[in-house]
Amino acid sequence: MSGHGRTRNGARRNACTRLLGVLALCQFTCSLAAPPDLTGVWMPETKRTQPFPRNPPYTDAVRASIAESRQTYDEHLDDLGRSCLPYGMPQQVLGTAAYPLEIIQRRDRITMVHELHMAIRRVFLDGRSIPADARPTRLGYSVGRWEGNTLVVETAALAPQQLGTQRRSPAMRIVERYTLLEGPQEPTGKSLRLTIRIEDPETYTQPITLDKYYTWGSPRFEMGEYFCTEDLWNQLATGNKSRIPWR
């Protein structure tokens, strides 16, 4: 091989080494910037979770409306549980009963599957804003972003609700901050702290903020199936007319 050839090979080797170095550096910095993977099953934790306030800071108008609704309370119309109609947000994420949450994380979207009522929330992380004309729903329209290790989810376009103390105006906006906690101090090695801020100036005089915790549930827990009208169907199927206590 000529001296010229050796020089050219050496230059190629140097270029390759530099490229590999750049790639390794990129991989290192990219892994530093990558958000944690929350994918998996999470079980609500009662111990550290703060309950919803017993006396929420209702506006005077809502307080009066609640007092009025007590006079006309109809358990069949005003207790959504009887009709299996979920309360929607924020109640969907506030409960601490033993119904897990499954998070499915992708770069541009996070899907939250709640076993209770099999409620599905889609959180868009593709940079979009909540559309001004988004159709109001019980779970609302959610967009998210990462702030370091914290997933920030903003929800609006919520359908109003005027039942008993379950109040929600179209002005409600909810911000959830999910932070991964890891270490031997966590009950199953890792936990998720959700700090939720509920702002609705037409319902509350000030925002309500509270912390909820989930413990890592995989692989001990698997998501189950929750169809809320099985009891009614079971009676049709068996011909049994036994009174259902909660209907």
Added chain:
Amino acid sequence: MKTVLATLATLLLLVTAQSHGHHSTSNFDFEKEVAVSGTVTYMSFTNPHSFIDIDVIDKAGQKSSWKVFATSRVVLQRYGWTPESVKAGDAISVTGHPDKTKPREMYLTKIVFANGKTWLRSSIDN
């Protein structure tokens, strides 16, 4: 006074309903426990909740029907129950919190199945 009490009772009911996320259990007296043994006449192993109807024969030979409220099928299955755990005709023993107004209804806290195995409500994480 009556109105104030009624308002407080309704408020308590609504607050409890909210904290449970779906159906209220405020009708049960969580300070008390009651235990009976009997024969299963109907099992609703279902969501959103399950319930067991049992016939109980007292010492005087009198039969009474009890209704035992339990949590949802999906939760019970996660904590060891199967559709075969409780069937019509089974002889079972149950312990639970009594209903405040209905004397033969309870919220299940412990059951001894027909196969002799015991299950506790407290085995559920939350």
